[in-house]
Amino acid sequence: MEKFVEILADKQALIERTLTLVVEKIEAAIGTRGRCTIALAGGSTPKPLYEALSTQALPWDKLEVFWGDERYVPPNHPDSNQLMARKAWLDHVPIPDANIHPMPTDGNDPDSDAKKYHSELGKVFQVPESEFPVFDLILLGMGDDGHTASLFPQTEALKVRDRSITVGNKDGQPRITFTVPLINQARCVMFLVSGASKQPALAQIFAASAEELDYPSRLIQPQGELWWLLDAAAGEKLKR
Numbered sequence: 332m333e334k335f336v337e338i339l340a341d342k343q344a345l346i347e348r349t350l351t352l353v354v355e356k357i358e359a360a361i362g363t364r365g366r367c368t369i370a371l372a373g374g375s376t377p378k379p380l381y382e383a384l385s386t387q388a389l390p391w392d393k394l395e396v397f398w399g400d401e402r403y404v405p406p407n408h409p410d411s412n413q414l415m416a417r418k419a420w421l422d423h424v425p426i427p428d429a430n431i432h433p434m435p436t437d438g439n440d441p442d443s444d445a446k447k448y449h450s451e452l453g454k455v456f457q458v459p460e461s462e463f464p465v466f467d468l469i470l471l472g473m474g475d476d477g478h479t480a481s482l483f484p485q486t487e488a489l490k491v492r493d494r495s496i497t498v499g500n501k502d503g504q505p506r507i508t509f510t511v512p513l514i515n516q517a518r519c520v521m522f523l524v525s526g527a528s529k530q531p532a533l534a535q536i537f538a539a540s541a542e543e544l545d546y547p548s549r550l551i552q553p554q555g556e557l558w559w560l561l562d563a564a565a566g567e568k569l570k571r
């Protein structure tokens with residue numbers, strides 16, 4: 332793993348730097364492999380990044396878009412990570428619908444929907460279901476509690492090692508999420524973190540030792556590049 336940590340002056344600088352890196356990674360993947368497989372983060376932090384991506388001229392038909400996690404709500408629900416990314420970015424660029432792979436969340440069976448998405452990954456990546464696909468780029472956020480994707484502290488989802496997709500648990504509510512081994516297979520993982528409320532968790536995640544099950548983002552150690560992109564408010568204490 333190659334690890335990079337950057338602390339940017341403010342949220343705007345964070346978004347601009349991330350935009351540059353994401354465009355570089357997309358172009359490099361398409362140049363090398365003919366397509367780019369990307370997984371998107373939800374939450375509030377990446378929205379301006381997605382808005383900025385919507386203004387770029389990229390070979391959109393070469394992008395295969397997935398989500399790293401999803402709230403278990405219908406796709407038109409205000410909490411849907413898919414809806415946010417579509418409104419901010421995907422609805423504004425000529426990306427074929429077949430290249431957009433939302434997590435199924437409108438049934439009544441999160442376990443079965445997690446299995447369906449696992450199968451969908453196998454088909455798009457053309458790997459047997461027993462193997463973990465290798466994403467070109469996985470975008471992640473981090474919650475104030477150190478969770479990433481829908482891998483929440485002290486939950487069963489953190490221990491899943493035999494499949495790509497599982498059911499997360501946010502205060503008793505199910506979510507669909509990438510598992511740790513799937514994320515760790517990626518060529519590049521980028522954390523995008525903004526705001527002072529993230530400082531306590533970041534201190535634990537960057538500490539020499541801390542309980543991984545309490546701070547799930549510590550479990551993210553990809554075989555490729557790991558980027559931590561922070562604004563000054565989030566990264567202030569890490570500078571000292």
Ligand SMILES: O=C1O[C@H](COP(=O)(O)O)[C@@H](O)[C@H](O)[C@H]1O
Pocket residue numbers: 372373374375376377400401402412471472473474475478479480481
């Ligand atoms: O619930 C979620 O939270 C995290 C962090 O979100 P943020 O609002 O603090 O940026 C996010 O990465 C995840 O995808 C989302 O479902």
